[in-house]
Amino acid sequence: MITIDQVSKRRGSKQILTEVGFEARPGRVTGFLGPNGAGKSSTLRILLGLDRPDGGVALVAGRPFARLRRPLTTVGAVLDGGGAHRSRTGRGHLRWIAASNGLPRARVDEVLDLVGLTEAAGRRVGGYSLGMGRRLALAAALLGDPPVLVLDEPVNGLDPEGIRRLRVLLRDRAAAGGTVLLSSHLIGELAETVDDVVVIDRGRVVALGTLAEVTGAHRGLEDAFFALTSGTGPGTGHGGRP
Amino acid sequence: MTAAARLPRPGASGASGFSSHSGTSGPRVVAGTFRAEVLKLLTLPALYLTAAITWAVAPLLAVASVSAAAGEGNGPGPGTDPGLAPVGYAQAGFVVLGVLAAASEYRGGQIRTTLTCVPRRVEVQLAKAAALAVTALPVAVATAGSGVLAARAALAAHAPPYGAAGPVDAPGEVRAVAGAAAYLVLTALLSSAVATLTRGTIPAVTVLLGHHFVVGPYLAGRTALTAYLPGTAGLWPGGGTGAGEVLGAGGRWAVVTGWTVAALGVAIVSFRRRDA
Amino acid sequence: MRALRAELLKLSGIPSAWVAVVVGLVVPFAVAALNAGARSAGRAAGGSDPTGVDAGFQELAFGVIGVVVLGVAAASSEYFAEGGDSAGGRQITASLTAVPSRVRFLAAKAGALVLAAAALAVLSTAATLTVSRVVPGEFAAPLTSADAPRVLGVVAYWVLTALLAHGLTLLTRGGVVPLVVLILNTSVVSVTYLLTRVTPLANYLPDLAGARMFVRTFRSSVEIPPLAGGVVMAAWTLALFGVAAAVFLRRDA
Known part of the structure; x- marks a missing residue:
């Protein structure tokens, strides 16, 4: 179980995150979606205690990450880099x-x-x-x-075989009762893997819910994504926020 | 091979399939942190290379500097004091050792891995310092030992007063080696603290070597201030103001230890506050 | 020209390069100020130079560590990136894709380094010589037109040292070894000085020969005229840079 509640973060004069809040629940794979620089990595870094939020809390299994005695037995993390x-x-x-x-x-x-x-x-x-x-x-x-996995852009650089194996592994962890949170900007890949979706844009959560809820009336997750975010894609103009 | 063949079977290790986080007592957790830091140092090839070169080259340079001073006949001066010769050049090796140990965290984003393993930042830094001290100590003893022996041999080859080292004074030699080794370990710790602050090798090496080898020695004898700086500069007796006499031996140890502890303290505070 | 501008931009974006600038400006200036203070207080100026003819110049010989760092930083930044978010790490790949000709790439890099080192040398020399003449007042040996070649000598010494450091870093592909070697060798009792005790030939090593361009009082039995010293140092630099360039051109990025 991952709980992000009202997390805000400034870097210099730039507001990186504004009251970001969502949950990733056990038994489900939660996709964390957003364009480059939307605040995905920043949120995950705060969740893992690497960066300090200016406001709000991020909890893993009901506790701040920094309070875990042996964190690897609770959370496994794959970060960019x-x-x-x-x-x-x-x-x-x-x-x-x-x-x-x-x-x-x-x-x-x-x-x-x-x-x-x-x-x-x-x-x-x-x-x-x-x-x-x-x-x-x-x-x-x-x-x-660990029962909780946090992965930042895990498919970057993986070959098709690697991607498939990762997908099966993540589904399997969730099926066994684990919590999986993965960020990605590869929407097609995410749509194949996740149960729940959180969409973030310019530091704010713009949509969250099950895959079906977020996709809504759109043809697919990709169209929904472009409608929800800054709107540089083909989906601009039709559809609204749930 | 299919992907599924390699996946963990759910339920294979307990009802949930996940590790049970049974309570582990505090001391064992801290011991794990320390062991991880030692393992990190022991798996870095650059540290072995630095240790080997330091051990091999520093005594040679010690002999050369002692011979140069004795041959000139104008007495031991800055950098050529036979008592300090074993430490003089060796401290460069320990500066590098300390800097590499700390700065290696910032290569390849390893620091993020470290903090997702052990989020308690003060504990991480204390474990790092302890691991560095423990691994640097044998290298320091070996370097100081061969350095003291080499300087002694170089002195014996010259006429009195330099050759008049007298009979081997075992307790005295052991004290000399122990003192030099302790100083070298402190040098490594101070250097690692500076590198933790700069998060990069080049600024840290520049500041430390620039101070220890260029600015400090050049100022020694011109201002009594050097007695209060880390490094050996204040120990050198040469120079008009007699900077070396401002503080006794105990005072010098207090200064060097004080700088090291203060630098580690500042490094820990900044490491705690900064985003990783 | 475009490659040169790109290299100057790259150099200005390296934090260590700014460390180099600060070191190169502050170290000789501060030490010269302290020495000048000691001189005016009527104390001995430190054995080797009682007349003060080398006041300022001696300190500039130490200040050269500024450009050592500059030369090292310019090369090593190509091979590794440190710090929080290094997206990519090895810049060399991007550099060689942007300027595919390695000869032009090296020439641009060396050109940028020469410009930066010369600028730093001029600034630092002006500041250091000024403070070393102004603070002691009447005790100072005044600067005359005869000192002009010495000032040129300082600039040449700094530029050549920067290139030496750069070449050494290209060879070792890391900054630590050249930094240790070159900073230790700028020490009061340098390794090359120790070597002169073994063989007088060591006087022809680049740092000792090059320093003849501007330092007048030397504890040495070998006399080398300033110009000859400069030529010897330039020859060393050319040779080392040539080897480094040859290795760089042959090896995989």
């Missing part, structure tokens, strides 16, 4: 992460196998392709077998 040092090996990267939360070392090999990186585990991260870097980040997120 890999999060690994170039000159460490993939296995070395996962080993310190496991150590930080007191997870057994055997978990490292399990998650490496899970994301298909076993063969590359001994190589330095600097030599990984973009997709391999994303898979390593996913492996790190799964280390603690």
